Amino acid sequence: MKAINLTLIILFSIVVIFLGTVFIMMITGRESTTDSAIVEYETYSQEQIPETTVSAVDAPNETGPIEDQDTLATDTYTDVSVENTGKNITNIEIYLDGDKNNGINLGTVKYGVPSEDAESIYGKEYANSGFYLSWNRKEYVFEPGSIHYIFFYTEIPGEGKVLTRKEIKLQGELPVNKNIIIYLESPTESAFEGEISISGWAVDTSSASSTNINRIEIYLDGPRGFGKFLGNAQYGLERGDIAELYKNENFINSGFGLAVNLKGLEQGTRHSLYIYAITNSNEYNLYKRDITVKGTSPKTDANIFIETSMINDFNSENIEISGWVVNMNYQVKRIVFSANKDGNEDIYSINLDGSDLKRLTDNPGSDLYPCVSPDAKKILYSSDIKGVWQIMVMNWDGTDKKQLTFSADRCGDPAWSFDGKQIYFEIFLEENWELYKMNADGSNIKRLTINPTVYDWHPYGLSSENKILYESGILENYDLYIMNDDGTNIKKLTEYDFNKRVPSMSKNGRYIVFQGRAPEDKFYNVYIMDADGKNLKRLTEDSTEYGHAIISPDNHFITFEGLLAGQKRLFIMKLDGSEKRQVTTNEDYSTIMPDFIYIK
Numbered sequence: 001m002k003a004i005n006l007t008l009i010i011l012f013s014i015v016v017i018f019l020g021t022v023f024i025m026m027i028t029g030r031e032s033t034t035d036s037a038i039v040e041y042e043t044y045s046q047e048q049i050p051e052t053t054v055s056a057v058d059a060p061n062e063t064g065p066i067e068d069q070d071t072l073a074t075d076t077y078t079d080v081s082v083e084n085t086g087k088n089i090t091n092i093e094i095y096l097d098g099d100k101n102n103g104i105n106l107g108t109v110k111y112g113v114p115s116e117d118a119e120s121i122y123g124k125e126y127a128n129s130g131f132y133l134s135w136n137r138k139e140y141v142f143e144p145g146s147i148h149y150i151f152f153y154t155e156i157p158g159e160g161k162v163l164t165r166k167e168i169k170l171q172g173e174l175p176v177n178k179n180i181i182i183y184l185e186s187p188t189e190s191a192f193e194g195e196i197s198i199s200g201w202a203v204d205t206s207s208a209s210s211t212n213i214n215r216i217e218i219y220l221d222g223p224r225g226f227g228k229f230l231g232n233a234q235y236g237l238e239r240g241d242i243a244e245l246y247k248n249e250n251f252i253n254s255g256f257g258l259a260v261n262l263k264g265l266e267q268g269t270r271h272s273l274y275i276y277a278i279t280n281s282n283e284y285n286l287y288k289r290d291i292t293v294k295g296t297s298p299k300t301d302a303n304i305f306i307e308t309s310m311i312n313d314f315n316s317e318n319i320e321i322s323g324w325v326v327n328m329n330y331q332v333k334r335i336v337f338s339a340n341k342d343g344n345e346d347i348y349s350i351n352l353d354g355s356d357l358k359r360l361t362d363n364p365g366s367d368l369y370p371c372v373s374p375d376a377k378k379i380l381y382s383s384d385i386k387g388v389w390q391i392m393v394m395n396w397d398g399t400d401k402k403q404l405t406f407s408a409d410r411c412g413d414p415a416w417s418f419d420g421k422q423i424y425f426e427i428f429l430e431e432n433w434e435l436y437k438m439n440a441d442g443s444n445i446k447r448l449t450i451n452p453t454v455y456d457w458h459p460y461g462l463s464s465e466n467k468i469l470y471e472s473g474i475l476e477n478y479d480l481y482i483m484n485d486d487g488t489n490i491k492k493l494t495e496y497d498f499n500k501r502v503p504s505m506s507k508n509g510r511y512i513v514f515q516g517r518a519p520e521d522k523f524y525n526v527y528i529m530d531a532d533g534k535n536l537k538r539l540t541e542d543s544t545e546y547g548h549a550i551i552s553p554d555n556h557f558i559t560f561e562g563l564l565a566g567q568k569r570l571f572i573m574k575l576d577g578s579e580k581r582q583v584t585t586n587e588d589y590s591t592i593m594p595d596f597i598y599i600k
Contacts, residue, residue: 089302089325091155092131097222099151099163101264104226106135106321117305118324121374121419126326133321144172146223147288149272152306156327162300165270179206180213180285182277191294192262198230199257200287201239202277209250212279216256219274223286227274233258267295270532292534300508302327305464330507330553334597336360336370336379336396337561337570341589347381347398349597352557352572354583360398369413372396372595373420379595380414380423391425391442396597404442415468416440417461422485424448424459424468433457435470437485448487458502461485463509469493471501471514480514480533493533499524505531506551511575513539513558515547526560528575539577551575552596559583559594568592 092111095103115130122129142148152164184200204212216235219227237255245251265271275287306323334356336349342359345366350357361367365384372379376396383392385403389410394401405411410428417424421440426433433455438445449456451472460469466485471478480503483490494500496518503514509531516527521542526549529536539558540546549560558575561568564582568590573580584591 089155089157089327091153091161092325093153094133094321095151095153096135097148097226098220098228099266099269100153102220102228103151103222104140106133109133111325115324117419118326120421122326122328123375126324126328129326130324131322135319135321136317137319141225142170143174143223144170145174146170147272148223148226149221150306150321151221152304154300154302154304154325156300156302159300159302162302163266163269163297164304164306166306174286176285177204177206177279177283178285180204180277180279180283182275182285182287184273184275184287184289187273187289187291189290189292191292193294194263195259195261196291197257197259198233198273198275199255200275201237201242201254202235202256202285203242203246203251203254204277204279205246207279208248211251211254213254214278214280214282216258217276217278218258218260219276220262221271223274224276227272230260230273231258233275262293265293266297267293268297269293300327303464303508331599332552332554332557332596333599335559335570335572335583335594336372336597337584337591337594338366338368338370338381339584339589339591341587345592347379348591349396350570350583352583354585358398360394361401367392369593370595371415372597373416374418375420376598378420380416382412382414391423393440402442404438405445411436413458415459415461417466417485418464422461422466424461424485426457426459435459435468435487437468446486448483448485460504463505463507469503469505469512471503480512494529495533496536500527502548504550506555507553508555510555511551513549513551515549515560526558526577528558528577537577539573540580546571548593550595553598557596559596561592561594570594 089111092109093100094106094109096106097103109131110133111131112128113130113132114128118129119127148168150166150168152166154162154164156162180202182200182202186199187196198218202211202213202216213235216233217224218230218233220230221227233256235256236253237257238253239255240252242254243249243252271291271293273289273291276284278284303326304323306321332352334349334351336347338345339348341348344364345368346362347360347367347370348357349360363383368382370379370381378393379396380391380393382389388408389412390403390407391405391411391414392401392403404423407427412426414423414425422437423440424435424437427436430452432452434450435448435456436445437448454473456470456472458471462469467482468485469480469482472481473479476499478499478501480493480500481490482493498516498518500514500516503512505512511528512531513526513528515524517524523542523545524547525538525540525542526546527536527538545563546560549558551558556574557572559570559572562571565586567588569586570583570591571580572583
């Protein structure tokens, strides 16, 4: 009997130890799942991504209606891993100053090399998304200040060969004679197909006895010695208007013209004409005009960054071109926005279908202008701290809030650089908004604009380079501009004669959306255009105020605010303006300034 009792005791102890071990493993497993950064999920191709993707972690909260879900968010979002679709990029070709039929082939491109930038932006799975090319320039001589073009072809899975054109301006100044005046009358910058007529006039104003022009040379897509030579224009055409303009009869034969056949250029692609007016003593001046081929160019949703700074090393025999190509799918999960639901503006997030509303901030002052980081892990915003707006950052779920600015002046509307290393924002200084930048940790603040008579504000970082899209102007007369993020190379982007405000750009760099009010509009509406300012289209019906539009990182949706019954509501629609639907409910509070939270 004692032996039996001893045996039972031993068996019971084994069972207890086993069950205890299982229980500890369950607890440990649950904790490791919560802390884990990677959980596998089904990957969608671009064609398969549903219009609204609501996964289990986004399912509507069953404990009550939306208006009851206003507690501060404390649960953890589930990060997911994605297949490195960049590995499927099979071919990269690079040509200088012309497309694959007309440009200079720079040789074999190595793809799959390590890229710290791609890894820092997109994660470790994209660490080997870099490319590299070393080209021996041999007899090619680059002039200081000259403008060249890289034609970059990428074989994207499911999309075919996609062309990206990048302008490169070398350091220094071209040795041109500014007394030589060139005026190009045709072609205009409107789209063309097939044959074009190149015409205009040119004179050397330092010469009184003649035009002093020996010839007009015309090249395509690059300066002489690089671009395709289209021919010498016929010079000496009669231009009485030019003789009258300069009060010099010796300028009467100053016209030029040349008809060229440009068939074979890809539809929708951009190109450049280089027109050289060369004097009898071989001095010259140069006029450049961009032209576009009719049709639609196949473009990609892949992110492409090209670095060609080595061209500026004029003493280097080899020129290096490097960068990265990342072809990836984003899953849009939620919309983050500001709402005055609890008496003052706080930051909230919500599913795309309007479910599971969560409050992310509980500051007694207003929290506005949320902006999601490129890696989707952080949110910038402006917060009223003791009566002064400051720039704040927090995790996407509202945890770990940090103050980045401690200014005596209002700091507003922060935006990320494409790599997440810089923050662009505005400061109201001396009764005027000006643009600034700082490191992502709030250090090294630098002023970018100095325009005391106009507002420079609402910055937005470009998708794959260190440039800033922003608005500038005075009340009811704002235009959109792009500049380098050191404040240089400012370019006006829009010529449309109406007020344009609060711009943002798609992740693939193809489109810009903004709120605008054309002369025929009663209200502000959401507009979209190409990144170069062309092909403008209004997306919302002119029935109420719409604005603060943002394109989703998968390039499928636009979220924006609209005025209904005296309060702002959030909406979502496709990029062509179709299938517009309301996201937030008609409660007695406004929801404004949206951005997308997404998973890569």
